[in-house]
Amino acid sequence: xxxxxxxxxxxxxxxxxxxxxxxxxxxxxxxxxxxxxxxxxxxxxxxxxxxxxxxxxxxxxxxxxxxxxxxxxxxxxxxxxxxxxxxxxxxxxxxxxxxxxxxxxxxxxxxxxxxxxxxxxxxxxxxxxxxxxxxxxxxxxxxxxxxxxxxxxxxxxxxxxxxxxxxxxxxxxxxxxxxxxxxxxxxxxxxxxxxxxxxxxxxxxxxxxxxxxxxxxxxxxxxxxxxxxxxxxxxxxxxxxxxxxxxxxxxxxxxxxxxxxxxxxxxxxxxxxxxxxxxxxxxxxxxxxxxxxxxxxxxx
Numbered sequence: 001x002x003x004x005x006x007x008x009x010x011x012x013x014x015x016x017x018x019x020x021x022x023x024x025x026x027x028x029x030x031x032x033x034x035x036x037x038x039x040x041x042x043x044x045x046x047x048x049x050x051x052x053x054x055x056x057x058x059x060x061x062x063x064x065x066x067x068x069x070x071x072x073x074x075x076x077x078x079x080x081x082x083x084x085x086x087x088x089x090x091x092x093x094x095x096x097x098x099x100x101x102x103x104x105x106x107x108x109x110x111x112x113x114x115x116x117x118x119x120x121x122x123x124x125x126x127x128x129x130x131x132x133x134x135x136x137x138x139x140x141x142x143x144x145x146x147x148x149x150x151x152x153x154x155x156x157x158x159x160x161x162x163x164x165x166x167x168x169x170x171x172x173x174x175x176x177x178x179x180x181x182x183x184x185x186x187x188x189x190x191x192x193x194x195x196x197x198x199x200x201x202x203x204x205x206x207x208x209x210x211x212x213x214x215x216x217x218x219x220x221x222x223x224x225x226x227x228x229x230x231x232x233x234x235x236x237x238x239x240x241x242x243x244x245x246x247x248x249x250x251x252x253x254x255x256x257x258x259x260x261x262x263x264x265x266x267x268x269x270x271x272x273x274x275x276x277x278x279x280x281x282x283x284x285x286x287x288x289x290x291x292x293x294x295x296x297x298x299x300x
Contacts, residue, residue: 013041013085020044020083022066023058024051024090027247027272028143028150032089033061035147044081046074051092068092071129075136085139087146088129088241091204130240142240144270152290154266158278160287162261166228168194170263173230174291181234187244190259192227205231205246209253216258226260232291233268246288247272248280255284266290 019036021043023029036043045063052058064077130140144151162170169191176189176196186200190212197215200208209229215221231244246262254262271277281288
């Protein structure tokens with residue numbers, strides 16, 4: 001998200017291109033759909049069963065429903081709908097259970113690689129999915145290519161900015177987030193008092209912040225104020241899917257956890273519902289800042 005006018009889409013679509021969105025939870029599928037429709041490419045929404053929580057905002061578009069266990073039929077669904085480009089947008093909170101997958105020729109073709117990818121972690125699975133689809137002639141594009149104005153800009157996005165003590169927390173949390181990212185565990189960490197105190201796991205960022213709120217009463221944290229949430233892309237991450245993102249709920253949860261602010265990696269993170277994020281952070285006195293990519297984080 002920049003402080004200037006929204007940037008035009010960086011995606012060059014041919015006339016008549018058909019774009020599909022594999023939609024999970026959160027507002028990202030909605031923002032991508034609205035942008036595509038505004039550019040003259042109304043999308044086909046492929047709603048992942050049990051994951052979409054903004055269905056009312058997506059039901060106005062052509063749509064299909066797909067269970068994770070039916071992922072083997074995705075290629076034929078895309079062919080039937082004549083989809084040439086595909087965007088993976090939104091949170092998928094669970095992985096497919098191999099034992100419940102429906103037999104199909106498409107599934108048999110991908111099962112060995114899916115099993116290997118599940119063993120490697122979320123990003124491994126996303127890489128396998130994108131490569132398998134592109135091998136079948138579907139171009140996978142990132143949400144940030146469709147809606148570039150969602151990409152976090154460098155520098156403070158809010159009126160508040162980090163204090164010197166906050167920069168120590170940013171350094172500690174960012175180092176921890178990179179470490180767990182290299183292991184494909186998560187994308188976020190919280191630091192308080194100059195050291196990382198909580199790491200993102202399978203429960204996601206909101207679960208991490210809830211755990212941080214509960215830890216405030218812990219002996220080692222009692223009396224310590226402020227603290228920072230840092231989110232950044234995993235080393236070698238597939239940037240066309242699952243970019244780190246924050247939204248209004250992140251701001252509310254960070255405030256409830258007693259944190260002073262949120263730092264994200266500029267250019268490689270998304271700020272969803274940006275105006276709402278900034279307005280709410282300003283109202284609560286939190287800072288939101290975009291950090292330089294792959295550069296040392298330091299204060300004054």
